[in-house]
Amino acid sequence: MDKNKIIVFDTTLRDGEQSPGCSMNTEEKLKVALQLEKLGVDVIEAGFAAASPGDFDAVSRIAEIVKNSSICSLARAVENDIKQAGLAVSKAPKHRIHTFIATSPIHMQYKLKMAPDEVIKRAIHAVEYAKTFVDDVEFSLEDAGRSEISFMKEVMDAVISAGARTINLPDTVGYRLPTELGAMVKELSAYAGDRAIISVHNHNDLGLATANTLAAVLNGARQIEVTINGLGERAGNSALEEAVMAIKTRKDAFGDLYTTINTPEIYATSRLVATITGVEPQQNKAIVGKNAFAHESGIHQDGVLKHQETYEIMRPEDVGVIKDSTLILGKHSGRAAFKDKIAQLGFDKVSDEELNAAFERFKVLADKKKEITDDDVRMLITDEALNHDKTYDLIGLQISDCTTGVPTAAVAIKYKDEIIKDAAIGDGTMDAIFKTIDRITGYNGELKDYKVISVTEGKDALAKVTTRVSFDSTSPAFVGHGLSIDTMLATAKAYIGALNSYLSQKERLSKTCEHQV
Numbered sequence: 001m002d003k004n005k006i007i008v009f010d011t012t013l014r015d016g017e018q019s020p021g022c023s024m025n026t027e028e029k030l031k032v033a034l035q036l037e038k039l040g041v042d043v044i045e046a047g048f049a050a051a052s053p054g055d056f057d058a059v060s061r062i063a064e065i066v067k068n069s070s071i072c073s074l075a076r077a078v079e080n081d082i083k084q085a086g087l088a089v090s091k092a093p094k095h096r097i098h099t100f101i102a103t104s105p106i107h108m109q110y111k112l113k114m115a116p117d118e119v120i121k122r123a124i125h126a127v128e129y130a131k132t133f134v135d136d137v138e139f140s141l142e143d144a145g146r147s148e149i150s151f152m153k154e155v156m157d158a159v160i161s162a163g164a165r166t167i168n169l170p171d172t173v174g175y176r177l178p179t180e181l182g183a184m185v186k187e188l189s190a191y192a193g194d195r196a197i198i199s200v201h202n203h204n205d206l207g208l209a210t211a212n213t214l215a216a217v218l219n220g221a222r223q224i225e226v227t228i229n230g231l232g233e234r235a236g237n238s239a240l241e242e243a244v245m246a247i248k249t250r251k252d253a254f255g256d257l258y259t260t261i262n263t264p265e266i267y268a269t270s271r272l273v274a275t276i277t278g279v280e281p282q283q284n285k286a287i288v289g290k291n292a293f294a295h296e297s298g299i300h301q302d303g304v305l306k307h308q309e310t311y312e313i314m315r316p317e318d319v320g321v322i323k324d325s326t327l328i329l330g331k332h333s334g335r336a337a338f339k340d341k342i343a344q345l346g347f348d349k350v351s352d353e354e355l356n357a358a359f360e361r362f363k364v365l366a367d368k369k370k371e372i373t374d375d376d377v378r379m380l381i382t383d384e385a386l387n388h389d390k391t392y393d394l395i396g397l398q399i400s401d402c403t404t405g406v407p408t409a410a411v412a413i414k415y416k417d418e419i420i421k422d423a424a425i426g427d428g429t430m431d432a433i434f435k436t437i438d439r440i441t442g443y444n445g446e447l448k449d450y451k452v453i454s455v456t457e458g459k460d461a462l463a464k465v466t467t468r469v470s471f472d473s474t475s476p477a478f479v480g481h482g483l484s485i486d487t488m489l490a491t492a493k494a495y496i497g498a499l500n501s502y503l504s505q506k507e508r509l510s511k512t513c514e515h516q517v
Contacts, residue, residue, distance in 0.1 A: 001197075004256045006247060007223040009199065010036050010240060011045040012273060013058070014074055016231035022277040023468075023476050025501045026058045031385055032276065033062040034349065035269050036228075037069045040262040041240075043096060045225075049073040049088035050081040054505060056088050063092035070094035070136065077101040077126035086133025097130040098168075100140035103147040103155055116151060120158050127162035138166040138199070145171035149184065153191055166197045166223060171212060174205030174235065182215035189220025199223035202238045204230060209238035214246055217257065228273045229281045229288065241266045241287040241319065249314050267320035268346045268378075275382050278451050278466030278479060287319055320346070322374060333366070335359050338377075345374055347381050354384040368485055369460045376462055379455050383483040387497050389504040392441055395419060397492050401429050411436040411492065433492050443499055445469040448477040452487060465490040469498035478502040 013029050013036075016022060024032070029046070036044050046062040047055040063071045071092035073085035077099050089095035101112070101123050108114055114122070123139065130137045139159040141152055156167055169188060171181060181202070189198045200216040200223070202209040213224050230239035244261045247254050270288040274280050283290045293316040316322070338359050342350060350358075358380045365380070366372060396412035409432035410423040422440045426432030430450075438444045449468040454461040462485055468477040480498030482490035 001194075003222065004258060005222070006217060006257055006259045007042045007197065007199075008040075008240065008244065008259050008261055009043040009045065009072075009223050009225045010041040010227065011201070011225055011237070012036070012227040012231060012240075013062075014045040014047050015201075015225075015233060015237055016227040016229075016273075017047070018233045019231045019236065019277075019279065022231055022279055023479065024276055025478065025505050026054065026061060027389065027501075027504070028276045028386060028479070029058045030061060030065065032228075032273060033066055033069075035265070035272050037066050038262065038346075039265045039269050040260050041069050042260070043070045043072050043223075045072045045074060045098060046089075047073060048075070050075060050078075050084035056084055059085075059088035060091065063089045063095065067093055070096050072096040072098050072138070075099045075126075075130070077122045079129055082126060082130050082133070086130065089134065094136075095134050096136040096138055097134050098138040098140065099126045099130055100142050100168075101126065102142040103152055104143035104145075105148070106146065107143045116154075120155055123155055124158050124162045127159045127164045131163045136166075137164050138168055139164040140168035140170055140201070142170060143172040144169040144184070145173065145176045145181065149187060152188060156188065156192060156196070160192070160195045164196060166199050167192060168199040168201055168223075168225065169216075169221075170201035170225075171203060171209075172201075174203035174209060176208075176212060178208060178211045178215035181212045182219040185216040185221050186219035197222050199225060201225035203232065204235040204237060207235070209236070210242040210246070213238040213243050217243075217247065217254070228269055229279070229285070231273070231277070231279065239286070241270065245287055245314060245319065248318075263318055264320040265346065271378060272382060275379070275464070275481070276386065276479070278449070278468070278481075280453060292316075293321060338362060342377060342381055345378055345381075347378075350381060350385070354381065358384045365462070365485070371458075373456050375456050379462060379464060379483055383481055386481050387493075387500070389500050391415070391500050391503045392496050394489075394493055394496050396421075397433070397489055399429050399433065399488055407432045409433040409436045411440060413437070413440050413496070415441075429488060430491055433488065434495055437492065437495055437499070441499060443471050443502075445471050445495065445499065447495075450491075452490070455483075460485060463487040463490045465494040467491070467494040467498050469495060469502075471499065471502045475502065475506070478505065 046059040049056045049059045059073050071089050073088050075081035075085040085097045127137050127139055141155055192198055198221045200221045202212040224243055226240035226243055227237045228240055230236040244259050281289050361380050393414040395414050398410040401407040406425050407429045408425050412421045420440050422436050424432055424436040426435050447469055451466045453464050455464050465482040467480045470477040478498045478501040480494040482493030484490040
């Protein structure tokens, strides 16, 4: 084992997806998993296979397509959880089961209602059972940040003897300070020695997740559990981009320690996750925020123009940010030039169908926009990939509204080979659109969330609309994406996109339930 390498364990698809409003369907998870593989992530925690048929389906399909990263499923220290995790990751060339049990006094007393010796027995059995499915088992001491060191050593001895290769020490509630977490990791890392890799999973409740992760690395942790854009429950997790770039940038502090992350893919990965989830990083977010490399102060601008390192400690291109880049293509540009441009932007696995559809939309956009940017093209390609399963396809939209009038919407939708048209009135333009779509499709959706952002600047900017819509009481809300210069058209596309996602997932889940052991 290379003691200088920091293993990057990405849990965007598991812990990150647990953020309110961040749920993804299987196709979206596949897109993210492939991008994480391209980013160079060592371990992808693809989900919690036993949580639902949908999770099992997503983990198993990711295990089939990802070749270079190890695919991991989370499992409680419960036999059925471990069995479902083992079955879900079985087809991956490299796979792992990540099982856990709480070890803090408060969790053992109030949540588990178990004595410490019972916890140890359960932990041993969980690891031994997981070893019947995979060679690579990770064990987490949940709420390690509030657990007693002496008891954690007992648990570590037991699970390492049972076959665990990695011991994870989560600060589950984001309670510890960097000095405290560093001291804990230092003692337990020395105790584990060469018997296991020490990992950390830090939450951001006090805004210290990345600081705690870096303190742990400096004190012996050799695996970091992180998410893209810092997504995760409550205040989120340590952000992959922050931890990785800190290790890369501060060689004076981290010495020979390194990750194998392909850092120029960081920005593209961040944008993909933000587009799919509809959760944009704050503008001043480190590394990937819109203002991360912006300089408004005259003093700063002057310094950067004279010498970049005066106010920039890393280059934008190091994380894949191409500043002030404009697509020098217009409505007369050909498909070959467009294909070459998207390849430059890092889209090297675009199907011919997605390419052709995006190119046609580009030509339409070029007629309407004076200047097309890289972000416009990036969004066109991503939008085509996210709206691949089209049970219903929006063909036309006409709306009417005025201050004293009645909002109406007329919608034309293609279903199979038939064009269906209808119209309705509503309490507003959006309500009229949604009611018309409901009437045509026969599905009544309940809008849970609605977001619209401008892809670029200017009056002719593309509008990116994200909706979360629930179509029945037994399923979670599904995310839909819409993209157009016309915000209402983008809204209709996003609503139909959510319905298509629901129908696609519903069909897959029925098949999964039939075949799941």
